[in-house]
Amino acid sequence: xxxxxxxxxxxxxxxxxxxxxxxxxxxxxxxxxxxxxxxxxxxxxxxxxxxxxxxxxxxxxxxxxxxxxxxxxxxxxxxxxxxxxxxxxxxxxxxxxxxxxxxxxxxxxxxxxxxxxxxxxxxxxxxxxxxxxxxxxxxxxxxxxxxxxxxxxxxxxxxxxxxxxxxxxxxxxxxxxxxxxxxxxxxxxxxxxx
Numbered sequence: 001x002x003x004x005x006x007x008x009x010x011x012x013x014x015x016x017x018x019x020x021x022x023x024x025x026x027x028x029x030x031x032x033x034x035x036x037x038x039x040x041x042x043x044x045x046x047x048x049x050x051x052x053x054x055x056x057x058x059x060x061x062x063x064x065x066x067x068x069x070x071x072x073x074x075x076x077x078x079x080x081x082x083x084x085x086x087x088x089x090x091x092x093x094x095x096x097x098x099x100x101x102x103x104x105x106x107x108x109x110x111x112x113x114x115x116x117x118x119x120x121x122x123x124x125x126x127x128x129x130x131x132x133x134x135x136x137x138x139x140x141x142x143x144x145x146x147x148x149x150x151x152x153x154x155x156x157x158x159x160x161x162x163x164x165x166x167x168x169x170x171x172x173x174x175x176x177x178x179x180x181x182x183x184x185x186x187x188x189x190x191x192x193x194x
Contacts, residue, residue, distance in 0.1 A: 026187070029084070029092035030118065035105070035163050037081045037097040043162055044085055047135045048120065050093065055083040057097075074100045087120065089189040107164045117158065117166040121189045125155045125171045132159055132169075143169075152177030 034040035037055075044050040059079035061067050068075045077100035085093045108115040122128040125143050132139060140158040156170040179185065 027091045029094045031094040031096060032118070032165065033096045033098055034165070035097070037083060037095060039162060040095055040097075041083060041085070044087070044093065044095075047132075047137065048087070050085040050087040053084040053086060053092075055081060057081040073098070074102045076101055077103075090121070093118070107166070110166060115166075117168050119156075119168040119170055122169050122171050123173065123190070125157070125169060128169050128171075129157060137162075140166075146177075148177065150176065150178035 032040075041052060045052050057079050059067075059082065060077070061075070065075045067073050067077045071077070071079075077098055079096055080099055081095075081097045083095045085095065087093060110117060129139060129143060138160045140160065143155050143157040146152055146154045146156075151172075153174050153176050154170055154172045156168055158166055158168050161167055176186075185191075
């Protein structure tokens with residue numbers, strides 16, 4: 001089934017009325033399935049510096065389709081553990097450790113449908129890269145500096161979590177190119193009030 005998508009330009013407001021999801025305030029968290037909860041928490045807390053919060057589980061349903069109907073997974077899937085973390089002034093991370101009869105074990109590449117990465121803003125790119133290297137984190141290439149276009153002023157580099165999830169460091173201490181052309185601003189962890 002194909003859904004029609006509006007071709008109308010997105011302006012944020014029209015005649016003073018806000019369009020979109022009623023009551024939208026922002027992104028609360030990103031969910032990420034990991035192969036080993038203890039390994040993931042150790043990396044996110046002790047290497048990246050996130051703060052652990054609560055954990056619960058297991059979640060499963062042995063005799064109906066609750067898991068398929070509510071989570072779009074195999075009906076005999078089990079959420080072994082679920083844990084929330086806070087990462088600085090950004091969105092929270094909800095970690096899942098699943099077991100499922102049809103589970104894919106390789107993380108998707110960025111080019112795969114559903115591919116993704118988590119991006120962490122840092123004040124000092126060089127210090128952050130050296131820190132990750134000191135913790136034997138695999139850095140993909142060298143930091144890339146954008147000098148033109150809407151992301152001029154951004155420096156970024158990808159790295160891999162121990163289990164293969166793609167992550168990114170980025171920094172833009174002098175702002176981004178698009179900011180010259182508008183007073184609108186993307187949300188930013190260093191300047192959440194903008």
